[in-house]
Amino acid sequence: xxxxxxxxxxxxxNQELVRAGLVTLSFGNASGVDRDRxxxxxxxxxxxxxxxxxxxMVVVDLADGTVREGPYRPSSDTxxxxxxxxxxxxxxxxxxxxxxxxxxxxQAGRPIPCLGTTHADHFHGPVPVTRAxxxxxxxxxxxxxxxxxxxxxxxxxGLDPLEMPAVLVLSHGPFTWGAGSAEAxxxxxxxxxxxxxxxxxxxxxxxxxxxxxxxxxxxxxxxHGPAAYYGQPAERD
Amino acid sequence: xxxxxxxxxxxxxNQELVRAGLVTLSFGNASGVDRDRxxxxxxxxxxxxxxxxxxxMVVVDLADGTVREGPYRPSSDTxxxxxxxxxxxxxxxxxxxxxxxxxxxxQAGRPIPCLGTTHADHFHGPVPVTRAxxxxxxxxxxxxxxxxxxxxxxxxxGLDPLEMPAVLVLSHGPFTWGAGSAEAxxxxxxxxxxxxxxxxxxxxxxxxxxxxxxxxxxxxxxxHGPAAYYGQPAERD
Amino acid sequence: xxxxxxxxxxxxxNQELVRAGLVTLSFGNASGVDRDRxxxxxxxxxxxxxxxxxxxMVVVDLADGTVREGPYRPSSDTxxxxxxxxxxxxxxxxxxxxxxxxxxxxQAGRPIPCLGTTHADHFHGPVPVTRAxxxxxxxxxxxxxxxxxxxxxxxxxGLDPLEMPAVLVLSHGPFTWGAGSAEAxxxxxxxxxxxxxxxxxxxxxxxxxxxxxxxxxxxxxxxHGPAAYYGQPAERD
Amino acid sequence: xxxxxxxxxxxxxNQELVRAGLVTLSFGNASGVDRDRxxxxxxxxxxxxxxxxxxxMVVVDLADGTVREGPYRPSSDTxxxxxxxxxxxxxxxxxxxxxxxxxxxxQAGRPIPCLGTTHADHFHGPVPVTRAxxxxxxxxxxxxxxxxxxxxxxxxxGLDPLEMPAVLVLSHGPFTWGAGSAEAxxxxxxxxxxxxxxxxxxxxxxxxxxxxxxxxxxxxxxxHGPAAYYGQPAERD
Numbered sequence: 029x030x031x032x033x034x035x036x037x038x039x040x041x042n043q044e045l046v047r048a049g050l051v052t053l054s055f056g057n058a059s060g061v062d063r064d065r066x067x068x069x070x071x072x073x074x075x076x077x078x079x080x081x082x083x084x085m086v087v088v089d090l091a092d093g094t095v096r097e098g099p100y101r102p103s104s105d106t107x108x109x110x111x112x113x114x115x116x117x118x119x120x121x122x123x124x125x126x127x128x129x130x131x132x133x134x135q136a137g138r139p140i141p142c143l144g145t146t147h148a149d150h151f152h153g154p155v156p157v158t159r160a161x162x163x164x165x166x167x168x169x170x171x172x173x174x175x176x177x178x179x180x181x182x183x184x185x186g187l188d189p190l191e192m193p194a195v196l197v198l199s200h201g202p203f204t205w206g207a208g209s210a211e212a213x214x215x216x217x218x219x220x221x222x223x224x225x226x227x228x229x230x231x232x233x234x235x236x237x238x239x240x241x242x243x244x245x246x247x248x249x250x251x252h253g254p255a256a257y258y259g260q261p262a263e264r265d
Numbered sequence: 266x267x268x269x270x271x272x273x274x275x276x277x278x279n280q281e282l283v284r285a286g287l288v289t290l291s292f293g294n295a296s297g298v299d300r301d302r303x304x305x306x307x308x309x310x311x312x313x314x315x316x317x318x319x320x321x322m323v324v325v326d327l328a329d330g331t332v333r334e335g336p337y338r339p340s341s342d343t344x345x346x347x348x349x350x351x352x353x354x355x356x357x358x359x360x361x362x363x364x365x366x367x368x369x370x371x372q373a374g375r376p377i378p379c380l381g382t383t384h385a386d387h388f389h390g391p392v393p394v395t396r397a398x399x400x401x402x403x404x405x406x407x408x409x410x411x412x413x414x415x416x417x418x419x420x421x422x423g424l425d426p427l428e429m430p431a432v433l434v435l436s437h438g439p440f441t442w443g444a445g446s447a448e449a450x451x452x453x454x455x456x457x458x459x460x461x462x463x464x465x466x467x468x469x470x471x472x473x474x475x476x477x478x479x480x481x482x483x484x485x486x487x488x489h490g491p492a493a494y495y496g497q498p499a500e501r502d
Numbered sequence: 503x504x505x506x507x508x509x510x511x512x513x514x515x516n517q518e519l520v521r522a523g524l525v526t527l528s529f530g531n532a533s534g535v536d537r538d539r540x541x542x543x544x545x546x547x548x549x550x551x552x553x554x555x556x557x558x559m560v561v562v563d564l565a566d567g568t569v570r571e572g573p574y575r576p577s578s579d580t581x582x583x584x585x586x587x588x589x590x591x592x593x594x595x596x597x598x599x600x601x602x603x604x605x606x607x608x609q610a611g612r613p614i615p616c617l618g619t620t621h622a623d624h625f626h627g628p629v630p631v632t633r634a635x636x637x638x639x640x641x642x643x644x645x646x647x648x649x650x651x652x653x654x655x656x657x658x659x660g661l662d663p664l665e666m667p668a669v670l671v672l673s674h675g676p677f678t679w680g681a682g683s684a685e686a687x688x689x690x691x692x693x694x695x696x697x698x699x700x701x702x703x704x705x706x707x708x709x710x711x712x713x714x715x716x717x718x719x720x721x722x723x724x725x726h727g728p729a730a731y732y733g734q735p736a737e738r739d
Numbered sequence: 740x741x742x743x744x745x746x747x748x749x750x751x752x753n754q755e756l757v758r759a760g761l762v763t764l765s766f767g768n769a770s771g772v773d774r775d776r777x778x779x780x781x782x783x784x785x786x787x788x789x790x791x792x793x794x795x796m797v798v799v800d801l802a803d804g805t806v807r808e809g810p811y812r813p814s815s816d817t818x819x820x821x822x823x824x825x826x827x828x829x830x831x832x833x834x835x836x837x838x839x840x841x842x843x844x845x846q847a848g849r850p851i852p853c854l855g856t857t858h859a860d861h862f863h864g865p866v867p868v869t870r871a872x873x874x875x876x877x878x879x880x881x882x883x884x885x886x887x888x889x890x891x892x893x894x895x896x897g898l899d900p901l902e903m904p905a906v907l908v909l910s911h912g913p914f915t916w917g918a919g920s921a922e923a924x925x926x927x928x929x930x931x932x933x934x935x936x937x938x939x940x941x942x943x944x945x946x947x948x949x950x951x952x953x954x955x956x957x958x959x960x961x962x963h964g965p966a967a968y969y970g971q972p973a974e975r976d
Contacts, residue, residue: 052932053925055857074970104961104969126857128932132939135854136947143372145437146292146363166953199950200856214290221289221365228369231468231705231942236373239436242403250341258341259311380609382674383529383600451527458526458602465606468705468942473610476673479640487578495578496548617846619911620766620837688764695763695839702843705942710847713910716877724815732815733785 031067031097034060035082038069038121041209045125046077048217056125057103060209061113063120066090068113072100090114104171111175112205116189121209123216126201129223133157134196140219140226142239147226148247149258150218152191154238156181158198178203191252194219268304268334271297272319275306275358278446282362283314285454293362294340297446298350300357303327305350309337327351341408348412349442353426358446360453363438366460370394371433377456377463378475384463385476385484386495387455389428393418395435415440428489431456505543505571508534509556512543512595515683519599520551522691530599531577534683535587537594540564542587546574564588578645585649586679590663595683597690600675603697607631608670614693614700615712621700622713622721623732624692626665630655632672652677665726668693742780742808745771746793749780749832752920756836757788759928767836768814771920772824774831777801779824783811801825815882822886823916827900832920834927837912840934844868845907851930851937853950858937859958860969861929863902865949867892869909889914902963905930 041058045051054077059070069085086098093110095102103109109122125131133140133155140155142148158177165173178195185192193215194204204215229236251258278295282288291314296307306322323335330347332339340346346359362368370377370392377392379385384392395414402410415432422429430452431441441452466473488495515532519525528551533544543559560572567584569576577583583596599605607614607629614629616622632651639647652669659666667689668678678689703710725732752769756762765788770781780796797809804821806813814820820833836842844851844866851866853859869888876884889906896903904926905915915926940947962969 053928072971101971128936129939131855131857132936132943135936135940136944138944144368146368160951163953166957170957199954217290225365225369225372227939227943228366228464229372232369232464233373233375240397242400243436246403246407260309260338381605383605454527462602462606462609465603465701466609469606469701470610470612477634479637480673483640483644497546497575618842620842691764699839699843699846702840702938703846706843706938707847707849714871716874717910720877720881734783734812
């Protein structure tokens, strides 16, 4: 894959966020990485989605974070994406949205409990929420620290990024990732659906029990790992 | 009706689930049965809805569950559909979704109470929720056991599948059925509307009373059975 | 206006209910009346909205309720519409929906309180809910009795149908009306918006106060009656 | 910019409110001002959005409030817009909607708390709600008094209109503004998203804490003021 193809994929990923209803105004961004070329491709900052084409995507150096190609300044959240790509060699795409149900859990400071199989199909347990950033982190390299606190959260829980491809940043919103930008978008869509269901379940029944551990394993295992049997052989994620 | 026609119907049923807003990503599936040919037609597993045409539908043997025709692996939920068709000779279509309001009731482990005439027009009483599957059932032939627990739930309540064409699988989501795949889809749509209304009614008024028994009978009877007078003579369901 | 024009208007009113998102499946119906010809025009029963054209509308005799023209059986709710037209000479259109927020208040058995100016612009005080129908009424001419209980509700509160163009039928859903079928549809749309806002206000703040009486009068009076100054001179409702 | 261009902009702003889902029926209005010509351009009162073109916009004298051009009567809320333009020289566009989540906070009489970065990106603290209008204000020049109470609210809190480009009018709904009509519309869209998230956060967690003060400053400062670094250099708002 060359960078032209990655620009197409990343542009399509950003447009899919709009079609899926996860975007208000110009909030949100998707990126993809080309590890051979040591570059990531990301949406430009604050440009209206309706005007975005592949040539508007910005190519950023994975090592030093400078812009290599593209007419625009990259998303202001680029340092968060960089931190995640650098720490997790297994991921190829990152998405950030302010989708309203997932952000409501982030604002409430509560992990999204795993209440059913829709959740278990995509996320291997409760979706965690980060600690608050310190004053130094907010005043410093804020967007990079946002990436760091996501990494710290997964590490603290002993979670692999592909079994838990989403974290809620406290008082902010969700970041998701995956094998590529399309998978990161799919996880953002699944997360919002799961967040909506968990909200509706919780407002109906405050003391709801999480899904049985065995059922969680069965559903996550249907779609992920060596024993997966969901989807077509060539398409399994 | 030949299998080509059934493929068309089942493909259309799956697409109608998308148009009705009941589908996120590739969740959900619809099937139809041809009892003369001993076959069911079902959506392939994990294929994007946008790409699905009639020729992508999978024909599965009703007796032994093997694939007879089609380029794809069938939905991973096929054994659940098979169990329902085998047990209920009166049904011709089955639908499974993760629609968000109905799934929220399933996650809360609560039957959907019959609170009004929209519900009574389609479902003859509260929509039941299954018991939890046992460890053996989850570890065993999980999807077939999902069908079995639906059947056990209806049997335990003494309900006929056409008077109660929906069951919520605990911690999972709804299955619906009907005389054909189009009717199963209509019941899935009605169920989600009814689940949304019941959620909104309950968050407004915790101690809400169910509909009067006589009014339930009047509305169910307007649309179903020998005294039905809703719809046109040729179209009555 | 001849009946062909009224058929066009009533068909358009029914389609507008779909476009406004008030309709699930084939629920709901709109009608209009021609008092000179002693006839009402109404949607046929249980026919899919996508297939409805003006020639499918059914013409029903206002005096005896028999079908005068049209290939279909009229809506099963026709006797409710007839009861309202007969009792209220000032109305020219009637709409019934199962729109989800308004129906949730009907299912909760609670009038929609007047909490703001959106409500006051359309409805002169809380939107009332009927009493339960008696066993005799349900077993008897049920749809006509539904009309009668709406009339009894307005009468009991001393309300004129054009200052309160909506009533919630308990455990069922809303009926609205107006000078013509377009106005009845607009009132159905406004009612659903008002019901959603009142639901969201109430779940936020249980002990919310209704709008000040003077502000209610000011807003209702901006749009209705001799001192109205909203809209264009020729279009004032 | 001449008035023809402003008519185009204001018409587009009104249509964008519809596309963003903030409008029911003919509720809501957007305007823009031309300070050199001493005129504002505003939507006509009660005309269906589908029929609105640039030539339908009404030109109103900023000094005396009389209509200068246009075939229609201006929005009945014109005196509110006039009051805001006269008091705040820095604003170039004003929007009023009855969007359902923001109006629900207005009906509940509660400011929208700043619970996350989506809010902090647009509004520099909680979005305030006005006091109740007095009987004299409601009976008098009501729409002008609505503008006055917005101004009084901002003044009482010591807020600049461009750092707090939104106020909720008690029992009514939101007014927003900005450098031009497009920015006023963007603020109306952001406000509704923020109101929805705050509602969902509050129904999940009653005792939710507001965003940390430092994080609020960081996010507001990313997009506004001399140190802003969000968006492209030429487009920064």
